Amino acid sequence: MVDRELHRGLEGIAVAETRLSSIDGERGELVIGGFPVEGLATRATYEESVFLLLNDRLPTAAELDSFCTELTGYRTLSEEVEQVLRRAARENVDAMDALRMGVAAANLGVDTTEPTEAREYAKRLVSVIPTIVATYWRYRSGDAPVEPREDLGHAANYLYMLSDDEPDPAAVRGLETYLNTVVDHGLNASTFVARSITSSESDLVSAVTGAVGSLKGPLHGGAPGPVLEMLLTVYESGDPEGYLQETLDAGERLMGFGHRVYRTRDPRATVLSGAAERFYADAGDEAFFDFVEGFEARAVSRLAEHKPDRPLETNVEFYTAVLLYGVGIPRELFTATFAVSRVGGWVAHCLEQMADNRIVRPLSVYVGDRDRTWTPVDEREATNSPKASTE
Template sequence: MTHSVFDPGLEAITVAETELSDVDGDAGELVVRGYPIAELAANATYEEAVSLLLTGRLPPADELRAFRSSLADARALPDGVGPVLRAAAAEDADPMDALRMGLAAASLGLGDAAPRAVARRVVAVVPTIVAAHWRYREGESPVAPDPDLGHAANYRYVVTGEEPTAAQRRALETFLTTMVDHGLNPSTFTARTVVSTESDLVSAATAAVGALKGRRHGGNLQRVFDLLRAAHEADDVAAVVEARLDSAGWLPGFGHRLYDVRDPRAAVLSAALEALPGATSDAFRATVRELETAGTAALSERQQRRSAPTVEFYAAALLYSVGVPPALFTPTFAVARVGGWMAHCLEQRANNELVRPVARYVGETGRSWTPVEERGTDSAASRRAAVGPVAERLSTLSEPARLEILLALADAATPVEYSTLLAATSIDDNGRFNYHLRQLRGTFVDSRDGGYALSAAGQRVVDDVVTGDLLPGE
């Protein structure tokens, strides 16, 4: 078997067919089971959204009551989970680590339960685990779930011990529904991969928690809030933005990997934040708006393209405003996303294929065994480390298709639109073209208003190729 596509991020690889959600990054649209996310989040309860994902349709009143009841009945923790969470709290464990441990322990007593029953159990118990660990860590006893409260209201209740106001409940409901599913994101892909091996749904959920914890996924919420807090405490928001860009070169909460325009979920959560009456100060909301303006302007000036706020920007602001402790922002993301995880796991089970990608071997060859007494110090590793950055750039440019893209841009006096650039090359596969263009963006190619153009580094490469007589003659 010949594998011709090398795509480390799998961005140009389709590995599943799904009926659950569709992300259109170019248009800035997210559709869940056919419903635009703005319409779903503005109207649905979290239970309705999860039921929609699991069954494919919005539940009638009697089915919705039964589904809500089934989730409420499954919220309580088995006896063995409490000691695990107390031990995690005593060690000051990260709340996401505690969720992973507690979720694994919560499988006790499930036995041979049907997959759909396990899915409901996992969705129901995640909020209880997060809240119980948090209260242990704060030196307080866990609050028993209230079966009369809906999923969103109960979550805030077991965390704080107080029932939310109607406005807080609606805001949290909007957050959970907005975040319930988002295509084949890393944690969802992780869950589907685990299920593809014919493992169980609890194992898939614990693996997904591990993926969501990462700072390039759900863990980014904490960094976004740190920026929001610094801006709110400063006299000059623009100065905070410039300082952050000078030190790190990027801003948490700006520029989504998939969306070239504003993340549609950001618009939903922004509206929810503005609708909160008195739950957050006007001064804090003003900081959020000022930071969005300052961040967008600074990134546009430095990168010559618009970088709009992502969903994490307004998610952090909204969760803070409804009283969720910042340390629980990423676990609260898990409270929302677990519904999508379970729907994807069931979909994977229904038409399963083992997820088994291949790797391109780039290591040593032709080596022979050396007895231990004859082995000297090998300096190859240190030499590789020294040339690493250079080798990375050379490997980026070693693909002929990428050089062809650079040369096509060199012929243009103004930024080139995507379709025009594609037509100017011999690359006839959109996925392959997208992959090579992504490898060049940021270093050799800039995204600007009106299209793409060579960066200074890209121009130097073209100049070296042309003036160095590296191209074949006519």
């Protein structure tokens, strides 16, 4: 029997089996590839995390070396993609729009045309997205793009391509922790889009292009920027209590708190707060981090008073903003940097979908009219339209 019960946003509906990640929202736990996020994010390189998702195990030293070599070989952009990014920069488009354009053309110049080579497309997409983002940003800033370096790891190379400077080891470790922490997170909106596109037996480039479009939305990947703006504004004002009072009294959302899944503190926030604390201590900027911790505590307390029946704890976006700001990622690239990480999860989900595929085809609940009669066009009056003016 067909279930016609409406589940808005597919909430509570399981549509796939996966070995990639598991979320326990009640207990505040996240497992990635079998590892608690706390145990993986601070120890692994990003390349190890991607290998884990693609192969369901960690690589040996020889396998990791070979895998890194494969990834570095896919970092370079074709001239056609660079032309697109130059045009995007001249027109000052949003970074996520530029990324979408670059990803859509990511297979240009890559000789992987057979369906059996999907894993090669996966590696290409993981490797090329940082180059797309950095190249666009260099053009946008009026600078020449920086060629990727084969001797640098994924996180270090991204920082290098953005700045044209030797990456600081503390910044590299902070960014790598971030990339590992958010590489996969269940069947979120962008991952579901990627799997849905793949389910029609479309290609990986199309799937990841669609995922980028989903991630662009402010309800999914766009929150860290506003969190940073909030924190910097309050830090400069020196009046966190006044800001909290004014924001909550106005019924406005407090950015960086609350999550669709978690009913307690987001475990990723815990990982990233630790990474941010280490980074700011190394950078000698403990004052800003101390303020951030104090603001978080005040905010959580005030939210509990304001909405006692609704758990609104710190989410991943709060410390994402703090950490990415610290390591030198421009605010305009926060969401694109999210994609630099999450593409590893996207392609792993797509390959998983291919291995046991059934096209995604949910139902809808029809709520429209059923007994309308046809009126020839020359007999229709404007009042027949529900949007017609009554003036």
